[in-house]
Amino acid sequence: MQTPALPPQGATVRARRWRRLRRAVALPLAALALSGCTVPSFGASPGATTSSRSVFHLWQWFSIGAVVIGGFVCLLILYAVLRYRRKGDNIPKQSQYHIPLEMAYVIVPLLIIVGLFAATLVVENKETANPATKVTINVNAFQWGWKFTYPGTNAFVYGQTTQEPEMVMPVGENVHFNLTSSDVIHGFYVEAFNFSRYALPGVKNEFTFYAEKTGTYFGQCTQLCGLYHALMWFRVKVVSQSQYATWIASFNNPADEAAAKAAAKTTYQQTSSVVPTKGSTTKFGR
Numbered sequence: 001m002q003t004p005a006l007p008p009q010g011a012t013v014r015a016r017r018w019r020r021l022r023r024a025v026a027l028p029l030a031a032l033a034l035s036g037c038t039v040p041s042f043g044a045s046p047g048a049t050t051s052s053r054s055v056f057h058l059w060q061w062f063s064i065g066a067v068v069i070g071g072f073v074c075l076l077i078l079y080a081v082l083r084y085r086r087k088g089d090n091i092p093k094q095s096q097y098h099i100p101l102e103m104a105y106v107i108v109p110l111l112i113i114v115g116l117f118a119a120t121l122v123v124e125n126k127e128t129a130n131p132a133t134k135v136t137i138n139v140n141a142f143q144w145g146w147k148f149t150y151p152g153t154n155a156f157v158y159g160q161t162t163q164e165p166e167m168v169m170p171v172g173e174n175v176h177f178n179l180t181s182s183d184v185i186h187g188f189y190v191e192a193f194n195f196s197r198y199a200l201p202g203v204k205n206e207f208t209f210y211a212e213k214t215g216t217y218f219g220q221c222t223q224l225c226g227l228y229h230a231l232m233w234f235r236v237k238v239v240s241q242s243q244y245a246t247w248i249a250s251f252n253n254p255a256d257e258a259a260a261k262a263a264a265k266t267t268y269q270q271t272s273s274v275v276p277t278k279g280s281t282t283k284f285g286r
């Protein structure tokens with residue numbers, strides 16, 4: 001009877017190595033896929049305003065940089081682990097006091113940090129710029145809702161817990177915002193604008209949005225502010241300039257004027273003793 005020929009020793013070792021390498025590559029790839037990381041947005045919104053688009057691009061470049069540098073470091077670690085894994089005198093060549101190498105690994109990270117800092121500074125200056133504007137909206141946060149008033153007009157929008165107030169603003173125009181709080185600290189966050197600011201009692205936070213496209217975007221409070229914090233939603237409806245003018249004009253009657261004056265003075269508070277629930281649980285505006 002003939003004994004089957006054994007595969008050559010070298011081929012077995014190579015097959016085992018290949019299997020290990022595939023596992024080493026598959027594991028990080030699986031981790032990346034399972035983490036739900038979306039490429040090329042890296043989980044951020046592409047942005048509906050000028051500054052949010054800059055923030056988005058900054059985020060993209062930061063993420064790409066992190067992936068490249070992280071990947072390079074991982075490869076170096078992997079190489080050292082695999083190449084020098086045997087015990088004994090299997091020590092890599094020591095190269096301390098290699099001045100050019102040491103200077104390179106001090107200077108290169110410094111340059112990277114300066115680059116990241118400069119890019120962040122440019123984008124943040126853009127985001128905090130307050131150019132001259134024709135439209136102003138006062139945003140007032142309270143437990144647990146939002147009031148949006150439009151100085152110089154009778155328009156106002158108000159809503160709490162069970163409601164979803166919808167702030168209206170024009171596209172293609174700088175709109176100035178004054179953000180305040182009536183009671184505790186709230187967070188004004190609009191995902192599509194890549195923007196978040198504290199609404200602080202006794203402090204006026206100012207910022208400007210230049211919406212680049214029309215649409216309805218989701219906003220919410222991002223600072224745990226009490227019992228019904230989770231119900232502090234609102235919407236931002238970006239409309240054309242003519243639609244905005246029509247909307248403002250729709251408040252031009254004496255009853256609206258009286259209501260707007262009263263709303264501007266009122267500090268709203270949650271009054272219902274019944275546990276409020278939202279009419280809809282749909283997330284919109286993405």
Ligand SMILES: [Cu+2]
Pocket residue numbers: 186187221222223224225226229230232
């Ligand atoms: Cu809140």
